[in-house]
Amino acid sequence: xxxxxxxxxxxxxxxxxxxxxxxxxxxxxxxxxxxxxxxxxxxxxxxxxxxxxxxxxxxxxxxxxxxxxxxxxxxxxxxxxxxxxxxxxxxxxxxxxxxxxxxxxxxxxxxxxxxxxxxxxxxxxxxxxxxxxxxxxxxxxxxxxxxxxxxxxxxxxxxxxxxxxxxxxxxxxxxxxxxxxxxxxxxxxxxxxxxxxxxxxxxxxxxxxxxxxxxxxxxxxxxxxxxxxxxxxxxxxxxxxxxxxxxxxxxxxxxxxxxxxxxxxxxxxxxxxxxxxxxxxxxxxxxxxxxxxxxxxxxxxxxxxxxxxxxxxxxxxxxxxxxxx
Numbered sequence: 001x002x003x004x005x006x007x008x009x010x011x012x013x014x015x016x017x018x019x020x021x022x023x024x025x026x027x028x029x030x031x032x033x034x035x036x037x038x039x040x041x042x043x044x045x046x047x048x049x050x051x052x053x054x055x056x057x058x059x060x061x062x063x064x065x066x067x068x069x070x071x072x073x074x075x076x077x078x079x080x081x082x083x084x085x086x087x088x089x090x091x092x093x094x095x096x097x098x099x100x101x102x103x104x105x106x107x108x109x110x111x112x113x114x115x116x117x118x119x120x121x122x123x124x125x126x127x128x129x130x131x132x133x134x135x136x137x138x139x140x141x142x143x144x145x146x147x148x149x150x151x152x153x154x155x156x157x158x159x160x161x162x163x164x165x166x167x168x169x170x171x172x173x174x175x176x177x178x179x180x181x182x183x184x185x186x187x188x189x190x191x192x193x194x195x196x197x198x199x200x201x202x203x204x205x206x207x208x209x210x211x212x213x214x215x216x217x218x219x220x221x222x223x224x225x226x227x228x229x230x231x232x233x234x235x236x237x238x239x240x241x242x243x244x245x246x247x248x249x250x251x252x253x254x255x256x257x258x259x260x261x262x263x264x265x266x267x268x269x270x271x272x273x274x275x276x277x278x279x280x281x282x283x284x285x286x287x288x289x290x291x292x293x294x295x296x297x298x299x300x301x302x303x304x305x306x307x308x309x310x311x312x313x314x315x316x317x318x319x320x321x322x323x324x325x
Contacts, residue, residue, distance in 0.1 A: 003044070010047045011069045013085050018111045019071065029118055030072060038118065039072040039081050046077060060096070061104060061321035064172050068094060068104060071111075081114065088160035089180065095129065095137075102128055102137045103203070103320045104176065105183035109134045109150065117144075135183040139214035139245045151186045158184045158192075171325045175203050179320075182207040187215040197223050203320055206238030213242025218250040225254050229263045234317045234324065237266045244272025252276050256300055264312040273298050273309075280309070 004020055015023075022028050023041055030040050042050070050070065054062045062068065062082075067089070072081040080096040082104065092106040093114050108114045113134050122130040127140040134150075136143050146154070158181055165177035178196065182204075185192055196208035197220065209227065212220050220242075227239035243251045255273060258265060270280040280298045287293050297306035317323045 006044045007041075007047070010044060011085075013069065015069075016083065016085065016091050016111075018091065019083060022111055022115070029115055039074055039079075039114075042070060042073045042077075042080075046073070050077070058322070059098075061172075061176070062096065064321070065104060065176065068096070070096065083111070088157050088164070089184075099318075100128060101316075101318065101320070103179050103207075105137060105180045105207075106135050107133045107137060107141075107183075109153075113144075136211060136214050137183060139210045139241060143214075146186060151188060154184050154186055155189060158189075171201070172321065175201050175325065176321075178204045179207045182211045185211065190215045190217050191219075194220060194223075197227065202234040202317070202324055205233070206235035209235060209238040209242040210245065211242075213245035213251070216246050216248055216251075218246055218248040221246070221250045221254040225258060228258060228265065231264055231312065231314065237268055237316045240266055240268050240272050244268070244275045247276055259298060259300070259307055259309055262310050264310050266314060266316070267311050268316070269309060269311060270296055270298075281306075 004015065004023060007023070008015055022030060047070070053060050054070065057063055062070070067084050067086045068082040069085050070080045071083045071093070073079070078098045079100070082094050082096045084090055084092050084094070084106070089106055091110055093108040093111060094104045094106050095102050096104055107129070108117070117131040117133065120132055123132045123142040124130050124140060128138055129141055132144050133141045134144055134146070161177050161180050161184065165174055165181065168174050168177070178199070178201075182193055182196065190212055193208040193212055196204050199205045205227065209224055213224070224239040224242050227233055228236045228243070230236055243255055255276060255278075258269070273280045278298050278300065280296060282294050282296045285293050285295060296309040296311050298309055299306050
């Protein structure tokens with residue numbers, strides 16, 4: 001098994017049996033020609049070229065994630081799939097991207113789950129991650145139904161990762177591990193994430209907002225509204241995402257109230273409104289200075305005059321491993 005031996009040398013560890021089996025399977029879809037968003041095993045020579053990427057703190061979080069090893073790459077080697085080779089998340093897979101809001105929390109329970117997702121093809125093609133997933137991240141993905149055994153296994157894993165998060169003083173590790181907790185937590189146990197809404201780390205708070213929105217946990221609508229209107233909290237973007245994903249009567253009423261109050265809101269409010277069936281549109285006008293001003297409006301009720309949305313110009317945080325630590 002020369003390829004496996006060489007791969008384990010450059011990765012720096014023994015690979016899970018599931019990876020070895022698939023890497024030796026010539027009929028695996030992970031060996032076929034890549035399309036724009038397909039993934040295949042990283043060639044040994046390419047792996048060596050990626051050393052600077054894996055070790056550079058400013059361009060990748062991988063140097064701070066020794067348990068996560070790159071395994072697959074897309075056709076441009078710009079996005080990667082990593083596998084957890086140690087710890088409670090052993091065998092699970094995560095996306096590692098150059099330019100993505102998706103962090104390195106697990107997306108799949110196993111390599112086989114990823115292969116099945118790739119065989120199924122794009123399910124949400126206009127989103128950041130088009131394949132079906134085991135664990136949501138942004139909340140725009142299509143999640144595969146979990147068995148009771150999967151759910152029980154995920155909760156065991158969640159509790160183990162929570163213990164690790166509580167025992168570390170490193171802010172990056174705490175952020176990463178809590179983000180993993182958010183992704184791994186099943187819908188049936190989503191109430192466990194409510195305390196994360198009080199986190200001083202915007203990313204932890206934001207991940208909880210997105211997941212609770214995805215699982216339609218509308219008991220937190222008022223909390224999400226409070227976060228959404230706090231201009232000092234970058235998690236406000238995820239709070240709006242959560243309300244948009246929720247699509248319940250309570251969340252729709254919360255969105256309407258946010259608009260009617262005239263509070264400064266992040267720009268993704270328009271997307272959240274559209275996801276809930278409201279017609280949001282914009283028009284351009286010129287200020288006295290000659291500057292172009294874009295005004296957003298939404299029709300809250302049929303026949304009513306469009307309501308202006310007070311959208312601010314603050315930018316959404318990117319590069320989750322570098323901001324606010």
